[in-house]
Amino acid sequence: MTKSFRLHPQLEQDCIPLGRFELCRLLMMNDSLYPWFILVPEKPDVTEIYQLSKEDQILLIEESSFLAKNLSELFLADKMNIGAIGNMVPQLHVHHIVRYKTDKVWPAAIWGKTEKIPYTEKQISDKKILVKNQLKGRLHPWTATGET
Known part of the structure; x- marks a missing residue:
């Protein structure tokens, strides 16, 4: 029997589902301080890219590059921070964080530097529309959660 994929509970708690690519689910971190997105390959028991x-x-590299390019263009990034850390959440997931030279912690990494400020419902709705329009053609609904 093949084990099925299940999203890590911490990612479910911290993120907003946006859709999926061929391999990965696309999530948006619920932190309005940064445009912050996460790709999660839909493969069970995978903790490392290798x-x-x-x-x-x-x-994964193709989806990550596509996402990074489009986020950089959409949000006029000074720099895209991309990383698969996994110290707190072992499930393989790749962060894509839009950074600006004017953000609160530039040039440091964002982890642990500020308290998260969750999006409002209106901000979530607006950001979903913006990102989905930018990624249309490659991003598909994530039907497992009723996302359309």
Whole structure:
């Protein structure tokens, strides 16, 4: 019997689902201080990129590059911070954080520097529309959660 994929509970708690690519779910971190998105490959029991098949490694890099380019253009980033840390949440997930030279902690990493400020419902709705329009054609609904 094949084990099915399940999103880590911490990611479920901290993030807003936006949709999915061929390999990865796309989440938005519920922190209005930064445009912050997370790709999660839908593969069970994977904690490291090298554990993916060669084909999935390539697909992850393609999806990550596509996302980073589009986020950078959409939000006029000074820099895209991309990383798969996994110290707190072992499930493989790749952060894509839009950074500005004017943000509160530039040039330091954002982790642990400020308290998160959750989005309002209106901000969530607006950001979903903005990002989905930017990624249309590649981003698909995430039907497992009723996301459309």
